[in-house]
Amino acid sequence: MKNNELKVAVVTGASSGIGAETVRALVKAGFQVYGGARRYDRLERLSRETRMTPLELDVRSTESVNVFVSRLPDAVHVLVNNAGGALGLDPVLEMDEMGWLDMYQSNVLGTARMARALFPRLCKSGLGHLVNIGSVAAFETYTGGAGYTAAKHAVRAITETLRLEWLGHPVRITEIDPGLVNTEFSLVRFNGDREKAKRVYEGMTPLSAEDVAEAVSWVVTRPAHVNVDSLLLRPLDQARVDRIFRRPSVP
Template sequence: MTTNRTAVVTGASSGIGAATARTLAAQGFHVVVGARRVDRLEELAAEIGGTALQLDVTDEDSVAAFTAVIPRVDVLVNNAGGAKGLAPVAEADLDDWRWMWETNVMGTLRITKALLPKLIESGDGLIVTITSVAALGSYDNGAGYTSAKHAQALLHRTLRGELLGQPVRLTEIAPGAVETEFSLVRFEGDAERAAAVYKGIDPLVASDIAEIVGFVASRPPHVNLDQIVVKPRDQAESGRFNRRT
């Protein structure tokens, strides 16, 4: 690693995480990318001149090993997360709920808590947490994911107040429909079902969110962009779309 400003991006093996790593590297950050799929991470790190480290945010030992070898952190992008299933509460799969809470909520907590001293020590730290419009409302059959995203967002928003007076800024980015591997994971690799989520709309793409992260990271130290909600033009709310036939 170099002594340049360092950004850490979780869930960086694809989608928003990978696009964000590229954007921050282009801005001059040394980017440490973490995820479970190390082969993808190593390709990305080679491309951007960053550092690839295996990371499972649901595993405390993995988080400890990951954070211990990073000497400096200026920017942390909490991007690791995801959804599983789309079932009504009456038919909820408890294992799916546990996975969503462990990944979105506890994962964000583990990484943020471990790296917070280094973010403060940097003198101008920035924590960007990628939540979702699901953190702002609800929709039928989505309670497992929406509840986890609400909790993740409140963790982040609470920290905003707790860190007043410290040299750390906090930005929550709440995207709407972004076409990545998100729906493939949610539907356990069912490509047809995943594609139907974006049928008839022009969704956001990963680079749209990455560009916003880059903009946030380029603001001067006195500017804190607290919350940014971004949706495709075809989306009004979590489950409300203009779908063209």
Template sequence: MAISGEGKVAIVTGASSGIGYATALALADAGFQLAVGARRQDKLEGLVQAIEQSTGARPFAAALDVTDVSSVESFIEGVLQHYQTVHVLVNNAGKALGIDNIDENADETDWELMLDTNVLGLLRMTKRLVPHLVASGAGHIINIGSIAGHEAYAGGGVYCASKFAVRAITGALRQELLGKPIRITSIDPGMVETEFSVVRYHGDNDKAAQVYEGVRPLTAEDVADCILFAATRKAHVNIDEMIVKTIDQADAKRVARKS
């Protein structure tokens, strides 16, 4: 039997759109009290209004740039002042940038931003919240990984490296926190139609649209369902890892497209 989110506080990073947005809504509807953060505060306000309309409760919302230590610390301080505790951390903030091969033409700025966001950003949030999650007596860290953390592909070497790192960090946390009242989960989706490809192609909507042509991709809500499932199991049940793909995708490169 699933447990309710009633009375529990959940943080979702990168919550202004896509998987983060859908996850925040799903957790709020399940009874969790939400703390949401993202760089784009204008879009974050839309999420706040959606949660308030759906549940009647206004979530804590503030600017959060996981690549900026002061932003991370300010956000966490605000959450703790508002709720006094945290039970769930969904490390969702992340991005893919470019499809460069690893050669002399690659854009190192893209590399640095991916690693800073996907790896160091996740670590910054986790490091500062682990003590509070343990102290809650029912903590849970849910890291949003990717099938790119299971198989590398040409043009995605650095993005894949970042998601392999997320997988390694998740595994290490599972061992380091063994015996403490905290669960550790990685949700690893395949093709999901969000702003992901638009960001990857630096705003080129036509190229982004081609990624999903002839395919029925996952939606952000599909992934949010998986996150909610993991978060609402009994306290002793740990979903270590969940790989989720559309039926039209076998792996990072093999996709069934209809004309």
């Protein structure tokens, strides 16, 4: 790489929430950023503000991942596997199989597909960095959350397996595991029900997408020999995934 060339970062799920803020943070840190998601109109809007290169991407499809990757430079320094989320809050006895499959496709297979497709480009950069966005749901469970927590537990298994399989290659691997973050996550989980989504954050202060993006930016800017394995971030008001301190609302 010539001295005046920017390092390249790729962010999946860049159309909203943590992904969009990560794009802003990495642009600010001096990266040339490529952002992927299904909602291209939103990516375009973000690209006007940040000069990110917008590319359509559905991580549930190998074909879409391959087309996306074919449009990237030969060398990629950072891949932030952020695309994903939860669908529904159904107990196991009432599980919506299609919803569960979708969560697996985006969170689990999507993460592995992107890692597989970008591996040669990450190596080519001389020092690549894979950052998977997991969740406290990768460590804990809660009633109605099995579809999502199982998927995020699986993401953690992939992160840890890749650290073994890629040992000796010039690629750092980090998982960032946030607690409650105020994004469109709950709106998507509850299928657009704004009231239900709002109640998730009622009376407490969640993390912001900027808080998580700052963590991403920090891990990828450590000295080359330092691998931050994992970083679990929670709001002060959250002790466990399902133990939240809520202040009574003032009438």
